[in-house]
Amino acid sequence: MQQAIAILVFDIDGVIRDVSNSYRRALADTVEAFTNGHFRPSQAEIDQLKAEGLWNNDWEASQELIYRYYKRQGSERLQLDVSYEKVVDFFQRRYRGAILDDPDRWDGYITQEPLLVDAAHLLELKANAIPWGFFSGATRGSATYVLQRRLGLHDPILIAMEDAPGKPDPTGLLQTVAQIEARFGLSNLLPVVYVGDTVADMQTVTAAKAVAGDRPWIGVGVLPPHAQSPADYAAAYTDKLHTAGAVRVVNTVRELTPPSVAKLLDSHGHLG
Numbered sequence: 579m580q581q582a583i584a585i586l587v588f589d590i591d592g593v594i595r596d597v598s599n600s601y602r603r604a605l606a607d608t609v610e611a612f613t614n615g616h617f618r619p620s621q622a623e624i625d626q627l628k629a630e631g632l633w634n635n636d637w638e639a640s641q642e643l644i645y646r647y648y649k650r651q652g653s654e655r656l657q658l659d660v661s662y663e664k665v666v667d668f669f670q671r672r673y674r675g676a677i678l679d680d681p682d683r684w685d686g687y688i689t690q691e692p693l694l695v696d697a698a699h700l701l702e703l704k705a706n707a708i709p710w711g712f713f714s715g716a717t718r719g720s721a722t723y724v725l726q727r728r729l730g731l732h733d734p735i736l737i738a739m740e741d742a743p744g745k746p747d748p749t750g751l752l753q754t755v756a757q758i759e760a761r762f763g764l765s766n767l768l769p770v771v772y773v774g775d776t777v778a779d780m781q782t783v784t785a786a787k788a789v790a791g792d793r794p795w796i797g798v799g800v801l802p803p804h805a806q807s808p809a810d811y812a813a814a815y816t817d818k819l820h821t822a823g824a825v826r827v828v829n830t831v832r833e834l835t836p837p838s839v840a841k842l843l844d845s846h847g848h849l850g
Contacts (some may be wrong), residue, residue, distance in 0.1 A: 580707045582762065584769040585844055586834070590714035590774035592802030593831055594695055595724050600687035601636050603802070604673035608640040609647070611668060612660060621804045622811070623649050629818050634715045634778040636743045637666045640660045674720070684723055694803070695831045697729050706836035709762050711735030713754040713772070715744055735761065746781035748789060769794040769848040771839065773831060775802045780822035794848045799824035800831060 591597045610618040619627075633639040644660050651832055667677070670678055675686035703710055711734065714721050717736035725734045735757045742750030755770055770793065773785045783797035799819030806812050806829060816827045826842060828834065 581763050582595070582707045582709055582768055583846070584771055584839060585755055585758050585764070586703060586708055586710040586839070587751060587758075587770060588710060588712050588831065589772075589774035589776075589779050589800075590712055590716055590721055590724060593800050594693070594712075594729070594771055596660070596692040596694055596803045598802065602672060603687055604645075604669050605636050605640050607672045608665060608669045609643045612640075612644045612665065617643075620645050625805065625815065629777050631746060631777045631781050631822070632761045633778060635739070637662070637669055637716075639667055647794055660771045678812040681719065688720060691724065691728075692803075692818050693724070693728060694792045695729075699732055699832055700729075703834070703836060703839070708836060708839055709758050709764070711737075711754045713737045713742075713750045713756045715739055720839045739778060744787050745776075745778040748782050748786040752790060753841055768794045769796060769843055771796045771798055771842070773800060773834065775800045775805075775819075777818055777822040779810060780819055780824050784823045796825055796842065796846060796848070797823045798834070798842070799827040801829050819829045 579627060582644070588594060598621065602621065605624060606618050623643075623728070627633050627639055627643060633642055641662055643658055643704070645655050645658065648658055649655070652687055671686070673686050673688055677683050700710060712721065712725065714736070716738060718736070718740050721736055721738045723752055725731045725736065735759075737750040737754045742753055751772060758764065759766055772779065772786075772795070774780065774782070774797070780797045780799060783795050787795045799816070801812060801815060805815040819827050825846065
């Protein structure tokens with residue numbers, strides 16, 4: 579690979595794959611089941627929760643929405659028995675599949691996720707001096723399923739849920755960058771572009787700047803498919819990403835071509 583101009587790190591859910599009818603469907607199923615069918619959150623209600631920047635983990639988001647439903651009914655959290663383990667188990671049986679102890683069996687909603695990019699696009703970035711890796715709040719099994727089984731990537735650099743604290747803690751992003759640098763023998767001062775679809779993703783970039791400000795950090799937001807229409811909802815979602823720190827918001831990772839990445843770097847004075 580020729581001399582690198584930047585490092586790209588991608589989130590996965592809503593960026594590499596469309597999870598509106600998988601993770602989010604499992605989340606809604608879980609909340610509905612634990613509220614005895616009385617409340618099923620909409621996409622907008624899930625977005626509203628995630629815009630708080632604290633609920634990147636969908637298991638925790640499920641539990642939080644359950645708590646908030648019962649609070650509206652007059653019950654306090656301390657009065658409720660909403661087992662996190664039971665929430666996770668129910669969620670995973672919908673998302674991953676009914677049999678959780680078979681590492682090779684994936685037959686839940688995950689099998690229905692449309693891909694938002696292909697391997698050829700990612701390989702073109704690498705061929706044009708833009709190496710990349712992945713930092714995601716998804717489990718390693720789920721992330722590996724999409725990156726290796728679906729996209730066909732060989733040994734991608736990945737920091738997943740089990741490897742680092744949840745966003746917006748920047749630890750996982752810093753670990754991903756360090757692994758990319760080690761694999762490709764890169765300078766530790768190259769600009770880093772983190773591509774994500776949530777407020778927490780953009781806050782992670784801001785947090786990385788605070789602890790490793792000797793290099794440029796750039797947040798690029800992606801509008802996940804469910805947030806691209808109607809136009810006023812897309813505009814509101816875009817505004818939230820910009821407010822959280824995104825310098826650019828795109829509709830798809832495919833817009834991040836080698837020339838567009840170079841232009842992004844140049845426009846912020848980071849293209850050497």
